[in-house]
Amino acid sequence: MDFELSQEQKAMVATVRAVAQDRIKPRAMKFLDGTFPWENLKDLAGIGITGMAVPEEYGGLGLSVLDTALVVEEVAKVCYTTAMALMPQLGVQTRILSQYAPEEMKRRIFDGVVRGEYVLAVCMTEPHAGTDIPNLRTNTEIRGDRAVINGVKTLISKVDEAQLFVVFTRVGKVPGREGIGCVLVDRDTPGMLRTGRYHTMGGEYLFELTFENVEVPLENLVIKEDGLKKLMNAFNTQRCLNPSISLGLAEGAFEEAVKYARDRTAFNRRIGDFQGMRWKLAEMYRDIEVGRSILYRAAASANPYPDPQLAALAKMYCNEMAIRVTSEAIQVHGGYGFTDEFPVSRFYRGARYGTLGGGTTETLKDLVGKKVMADFPADGFLGMGLF
Template structure:
């Protein structure tokens, strides 16, 4: 990309030259006609099927299988599965578009679909053996297989170098032992991508990932732990679970590869924040037009109108960052820096926007039947899951300092 200075010197003027030469570069942040159709298809499904029961899923804590099936029937849940394995062969941006639309109406469904549209599927597709791909990917595309990623442990959260779950080699097999915490969809997952420490090797050089099927002897799922978002989280214990070496997804020393893959999850987590904020904002625009005080709609008061305007500015900015991170991933994974910047802004933006929306609804926003309450709760997930904003800022700062090496 050229600098502004170079454009300004062009005889046709900066704008003409920019448009002519960099159209492709700009367009990658725009949705193509295909992606617009994808967004509209998802929106229709979400409005018709997901929105009406959004609170019900939370109250019952039930996994929304029928929504996953609806997403599969519409060719959406398998969007990240390569075409040769029965999926849509879509991009990260496709997945971001789908998740933004789902989370606009139903957080439970977005969280239920996140892994299959995101890192679990991509990691299987990129790092899995041919046999692994053939066994699991078609089932994911059909909406028949839920795969949980098991990273967090009771004593290991942000600092993955301290992972304690072990994989010990033994005659063409590995024995897996350890406990994982805060695991999404532990009740329904048939397959676990387990982050482990291989053969007691210390620090990051020992960390990798291995696949464990649910029915492997030694796997036990703890009780459902209810959450603010409605979905339950689970502790999962692996006690001398014997799996073949062919289940190794990432070998020891592959922490960087795993974190690279996880940049995709960070980008999709950010897309969910954008969707939640947009859903809240839509509700506030409608409510503030209908709610009259002092003889006029409340959005005619500057205090309310400016809150809506501020919300719009922040949502647009976050969406562009998500699209940048997703679009530039190509066939690989989003960059650490771009995913971190997008996630941090989007997560914090959603907190501010949904809080503004609660204020716009006034006391009526506190009632569950009005949607401000649910969006405020849903927005709280983003900064907790997939790497916190503090950890993202550490990564962003490291990136900046590394880029500055030699200039200081």
Template sequence: MQLTEEQRLLVRSVRDLAQNEIKPNAIKYLDGTFPWENIRKLADLGVLGMSVPEEYGGLGLSILDTALVLEEIAKTCYVTAMAVLGEVGVQTRVISTYAPEHIKADILPRVCTGEALLAICMTEPDAGTDVASYRTNTRRAGDRVVLNGTKTLISRADEAEMFVVFTRVDGTPGNKGIGCVLVPRTTPGFAVTGRFHTLGGEYLHEVQFTDCELPAENLVLAEDGLKKLLHAFNTQRCLNPSISLGLAEGAFDEARRYMQERTAFGQPIGDFQGMRWKLADMYKDIEASRVLLYDACVSADPFPDPLKAAVAKIFTNEMALRVTSEAIQIFGGFGFTDEYPVSRFYRGARYGTLGGGTSETLRNLIGKRLMAGADAPDGILGMNGY
């Protein structure tokens, strides 16, 4: 697959900013400091509006374009890449696809400028992947709805202005009862009740909704909304691994440079066959992941194919763990220190298999789809569409 000239220009502009201005300061975000200065610079480039339709001031770019940009940012700073993901990921696409017009017109232009950050609330203290067990509930009451519940491990909760909340509707049990409600930060009864510092450096939070009263139109998806939400969530299953791919590439670049500069027994360590094989395996894995991920991204219409997205996410997330770990090995003891970026790439890579659908959940999804398609007319499920 060849990138267009417009895509190459986009990548180059983001790469220049990331390498020259974001990378030199990446270490300071390990303590949980939110990267506001990077967010503002990226907003000036138009990056935060990539997923926002043009009529609201955005660029309306494809999922592949968005993945390419996240990949470049992740090569330099995991924390910044995750902050950007909150503006270009599924929460933005849920709002632009399902929210009432006045909410779109209010918040989407401010997403583009970095004035309004978004957060998605899925996981609960007692339920993550098991959506059918969610206890958070939105009760309809005439022209209002009332939200109660607790969500946890939420990104950007200290900074976000709008929360896209997966919720049960009117107590309806099981998957059929899941919908989505939009909650402004200023809503009475909303509170951030806890936070957790992560291995990657950023904070995750617990948020609580206590009798949060909202206009009925904020309930943007009601009964059987889960299917639509999961279709949209396949976007995240392409953008999450784009960060993993960037982290692996960043670690690879650092390892290759170190192998050229570091000497042992009178020669660069890159002259040893064993070290070259490490580099070859890292490169092989990165390029295989790239093919799978880009293919999943271009399948979007408007959201990516679930099977392609699941395969790309598992493979790329797990690849990033191998490659970043091998980069640390190449650096030796220095790789274990915070001062060298390879350890930070590894910290970030560890999140990939956890967020956006765990590898275990996605393997179940893939297996189910393969069994359902075992009798495909051409005999090879993966060849459909080629």
């Protein structure tokens, strides 16, 4: 069992850390108003990060899920918005496109993705169906050499910035999970309308999109059936990247808390010298290291996608851990922690997203609980790997 990162991984993390600390950290506050961090994506593209998940034949680096998770963690330590902005390049959209998109489209799209200029939005959630995605209603009809889309999507990220929308849809009104496919829609396609806009506590804007007879070439219908199963495989990658944002936010908040506990005095002592405060720091540190272990294990299981159960455990744990740790970091800062003068409140706002996106905590608990009930061997013991 080897718990060490490779020399290449350590070098990569050090390079990303330098860019994150020197360039991204000083700019982090300004993204709370919904500004998109294009300049940060450019800086990350400059060191190859936006092309990490793109296959080598399309100009990317084709690196592993663990490599991408390490990078996202490093970026989230300083800026939630920038870590979220990396999701399309490193996450489910790129993985789906590299597997299913037509060759010409891949060449066109991935070149821009690698350069940090092309953003991909993913549209799954609908007003009545978020967790209940098997019951989505958006429908695509095949009419000759065209695909025609009708429906409503909501809570969609990066609508202002995206050049391409990866839309999950029913095909030909076929009911159930098997009837779900995936269609690619270029921005500014007639009939794709922004019908709602929401500002989040994390800073970004989310949108409602209405599709009214949106016509695209039939070749854009990249998955015609059983798309949910195909989506779920790729989604286990997202279930490692989403908790790597949580882990990074918890670490960023912890670093700030330690600094503050050393600098701030009360009753003529550093607050970090009070036992109550030392225990708090010890518990935060413990929880971060537990999260790191399960997350790296889940990410390292990828072949090519991570083990679903490990990914679910890692996501559940890291998401909840980050809410606790970032909240405690505010507590360490006292009243100043609640202001914008210190970054800890920003870390907390970002951490609150984790349990909601990419599979809610409740859904993941359900998934793992079902597996326990179905497959845990009657005479089984834990500890020798997964059951």
